[in-house]
Amino acid sequence: MTNNTLFIDGQEIPFEAGQTIMDAALAAGIYIPHLCHKPGLSPHGSCKLCTVDVDGRSASACTLPASNGMQVDNNTPALNEVRKTLTQMLFVEGNHLCPTCSKSGDCTLQALGYHFGMLDGHFPPFYPRREVDASHPSVMLDRDRCILCELCVRASREVDGKNVFAISGRGAQSHLIVNTVSGKLGDSDLQTGDMAAHICPVGAILIKDHGYEVPIGMRTFDLHSVAESDVASPVTLKKTEHHDA
Amino acid sequence: MQTELRSSLAGNQCSDHLLHRLHDLQSRFQHIPAQEIPPLATELQLPISQVEAVIDFYSFFHRSPRGRIDLLFSNCTSCGDLSLMQQLCTSLDVSPGITRADGAVSIDETSCIGMCDQGASLLVNGRIMTRLNPQRLQQIAGLVNAGTPLDAWPAEWFAVPDHVRHPGLLLNDALQPGAGLRAAIQRGAENLLAEINQSGLRGRGGAGFNTSLKWQLCRDAPATTRYVVCNADEGEPGTFKDRVLLNTYAQQVFEGMTLCAYAIGAKHGYLYLRGEYRYLLPTLEATLAEQRAANLLGENILQQPGFNFDISIVVGAGAYICGEESALLESLEQKRGVPRVRPPFPVTHGYLGQPTVVDNVETLVAATHIAVQGGQWFKAQGTEKSAGSKVLSVSGDCATPGIYEFPFGTSLQQVLDACGGQDAQAVQVGGPSGTLVGQAEFGRKLAFEDLATGGSIMVYGAQRDLLAVVRNFSHFFAHESCGFCTPCRVGTPLLRKYVDKIASGHGTPYDQEEMARLAKVMKRRSHCGLGQTAANPLLDLLERFPHVCTDRLLHQDYEPFFNLDAALATTRTLTHRDDAEAHLS
Numbered sequence: 001m002t003n004n005t006l007f008i009d010g011q012e013i014p015f016e017a018g019q020t021i022m023d024a025a026l027a028a029g030i031y032i033p034h035l036c037h038k039p040g041l042s043p044h045g046s047c048k049l050c051t052v053d054v055d056g057r058s059a060s061a062c063t064l065p066a067s068n069g070m071q072v073d074n075n076t077p078a079l080n081e082v083r084k085t086l087t088q089m090l091f092v093e094g095n096h097l098c099p100t101c102s103k104s105g106d107c108t109l110q111a112l113g114y115h116f117g118m119l120d121g122h123f124p125p126f127y128p129r130r131e132v133d134a135s136h137p138s139v140m141l142d143r144d145r146c147i148l149c150e151l152c153v154r155a156s157r158e159v160d161g162k163n164v165f166a167i168s169g170r171g172a173q174s175h176l177i178v179n180t181v182s183g184k185l186g187d188s189d190l191q192t193g194d195m196a197a198h199i200c201p202v203g204a205i206l207i208k209d210h211g212y213e214v215p216i217g218m219r220t221f222d223l224h225s226v227a228e229s230d231v232a233s234p235v236t237l238k239k240t241e242h243h244d245a
Numbered sequence: 246m247q248t249e250l251r252s253s254l255a256g257n258q259c260s261d262h263l264l265h266r267l268h269d270l271q272s273r274f275q276h277i278p279a280q281e282i283p284p285l286a287t288e289l290q291l292p293i294s295q296v297e298a299v300i301d302f303y304s305f306f307h308r309s310p311r312g313r314i315d316l317l318f319s320n321c322t323s324c325g326d327l328s329l330m331q332q333l334c335t336s337l338d339v340s341p342g343i344t345r346a347d348g349a350v351s352i353d354e355t356s357c358i359g360m361c362d363q364g365a366s367l368l369v370n371g372r373i374m375t376r377l378n379p380q381r382l383q384q385i386a387g388l389v390n391a392g393t394p395l396d397a398w399p400a401e402w403f404a405v406p407d408h409v410r411h412p413g414l415l416l417n418d419a420l421q422p423g424a425g426l427r428a429a430i431q432r433g434a435e436n437l438l439a440e441i442n443q444s445g446l447r448g449r450g451g452a453g454f455n456t457s458l459k460w461q462l463c464r465d466a467p468a469t470t471r472y473v474v475c476n477a478d479e480g481e482p483g484t485f486k487d488r489v490l491l492n493t494y495a496q497q498v499f500e501g502m503t504l505c506a507y508a509i510g511a512k513h514g515y516l517y518l519r520g521e522y523r524y525l526l527p528t529l530e531a532t533l534a535e536q537r538a539a540n541l542l543g544e545n546i547l548q549q550p551g552f553n554f555d556i557s558i559v560v561g562a563g564a565y566i567c568g569e570e571s572a573l574l575e576s577l578e579q580k581r582g583v584p585r586v587r588p589p590f591p592v593t594h595g596y597l598g599q600p601t602v603v604d605n606v607e608t609l610v611a612a613t614h615i616a617v618q619g620g621q622w623f624k625a626q627g628t629e630k631s632a633g634s635k636v637l638s639v640s641g642d643c644a645t646p647g648i649y650e651f652p653f654g655t656s657l658q659q660v661l662d663a664c665g666g667q668d669a670q671a672v673q674v675g676g677p678s679g680t681l682v683g684q685a686e687f688g689r690k691l692a693f694e695d696l697a698t699g700g701s702i703m704v705y706g707a708q709r710d711l712l713a714v715v716r717n718f719s720h721f722f723a724h725e726s727c728g729f730c731t732p733c734r735v736g737t738p739l740l741r742k743y744v745d746k747i748a749s750g751h752g753t754p755y756d757q758e759e760m761a762r763l764a765k766v767m768k769r770r771s772h773c774g775l776g777q778t779a780a781n782p783l784l785d786l787l788e789r790f791p792h793v794c795t796d797r798l799l800h801q802d803y804e805p806f807f808n809l810d811a812a813l814a815t816t817r818t819l820t821h822r823d824d825a826e827a828h829l830s
Contacts, residue, residue, distance in 0.1 A: 038707050045586045048332060048730050049561065059647055082766055085762075085763070086732065086770070089739070090731055092636075093735045123739055123759075124742055126738065128249050144371055163294070165294075166292070166294035166295065166298050168298035168301045168302070168581075169728065170301065170302045170303075170564070170581070170726070170728050171728040171737070171738075172734060172737075173301070173729065174728030178294070179292050179294035181282075199756075213349065
């Protein structure tokens, strides 16, 4: 239909009622960088990497409903510079030590760093003290790497039908907690087959005993550009799996 | 799915609201004991993670015991004086934030408590104490060490006078209780809306949304249940006009809520009161009881069949962000105060997902007067785009801080003349999230179309160090960021680091450039108004008072953030040394 289209960087794309800019873009094969968004889960709008300019105003592509005739700036040098800055901010906020992280090569945060040509953390690092939770028999929770995207929170509630995770605290002290009396993952009903155990875009939630099964050089973002993530066509991203679910 | 909160027998306080239950625990045990959390979650039918998350979100809840006397000094540039805090710490042998070993006392700082016209102020076990000075602190230290219970402290220490210095359109207009409702009922709801529309009333919280349009949109939203919420979470440093309106004009506030309920068809309303104003609760509850007795609240209000409306009060617990309307609604729903994604807006999806009007205290007072006097009466004052008057909270370096009500369009200079702030070098208009202006701009008008303000006017005299002021604000925002979005959660602590570095004489021109670049990213890309405005004071300072920053910069290309001497502070503490030899420079 001609009256249900919007423009992303000048390219006219269709959308259906109820779709966000992100939904429409991904369906049309256009990548808008994102971290806290995953098709199928309710949009969140917190990481701000999908920041776009809509008719000159800043907006999150993952939460703003598409509307007819919208002019969306997406892949521009200025916006990618903003996104690089936001990526750097996420790096300095946590303790992200890529060389020793088993998620290296499969990590969306790291891949975005490369995508935006990030060469350093740039800002003074926070070096926060965060708790590691190894209490679960098969899932590891390393909060040092958590970027507070809440994908695990939403996956658990919306897909797994559980309520394992939540965000607690305020500001820079915000942190991921587990919905148990002890606060320990081992006391939760999280199972390895749950989407919440697999959806972490960084290395904060990892399946135990399956680290380094895929050699470096053969991992997801060794084989694919992050710009192929979640895009409906023409490429389907083949994710490396480190474990048997 | 959440259900509407059950109300207590008194009908006006939601005794089982999570924030209230946690407040009770905090008062009883001086902290929230871990073993109390699971039974509370079970009783309130909330996930345990939600209770845990709320405890850690709000500043007034603690995981480890505070002192039996818990003193929180305001750190606001108007009602705070941290040198007094240090003095009391020394007299009582307490470190800030650490409860004394005998459990008798703890001392810490807190964000602005809205006492900016009262001199240096603090909260003691949730009660307000103003006009602090060294003598008073000595008396306090004596009472604390003697173990005197708070109720036996001199009552006059807890008095909070209104300080209305210049009443205007609203504050001069004495109204009989119920006059607005009677006039509205006579006109009918549609005509009440028309009258509000004609008045040109815009929201007094600062954003200035058209009030009649807000009410109309809520009225038109398809739903069977609608809510009225009064935003009394006045947290913007330098703002205290709602404190005065709630203290002396509460009747008009509640009547404004009832008028809104009449216009939109709401059965229930909430007044969300900031935790710092808990001392106003008895006055507010008494006013609600009077209004129920006068049939201005309750069933069949003023004998109108089916006009049923009542109001409950929910008290916050130390979180500036809850002044943002959607964060306020989250807090009402017993959650962390995180601003929602908009659209949808509260007028269609508000409290419990139902259409909700969230209005500022002053807006509701104005609505009550407009209902009586008519839209034309109100519109006769102010400017074309900013009708009526504005109740200003004036504080800082001026002779007579207090409440000044002026028509919109009044110049900043006129306000300075009225309050005895003629020697000001700068004024922060609208609080830290507003605009910092210098003398060249004192001729500008207070109005939505020029200098917008939610009411805070902070005056800074010639002797003030403006970098210290801006540094104070950057600490404030880093403390109050909710942590939802990246630009604000990470950006506010980063700005604080940059300002601290420059203020301590370690900043370089490169740091200043990077700070400004970061500030612009935050301003444009943050999720809500907090992050979008957190960098304003800094950007204003760089633009209008550039020398204040540049004078402190090092003449070198690079200076690391890491400061070896500062990093040795822990070692010095452990070895009880602070002599010259224990320092690197």
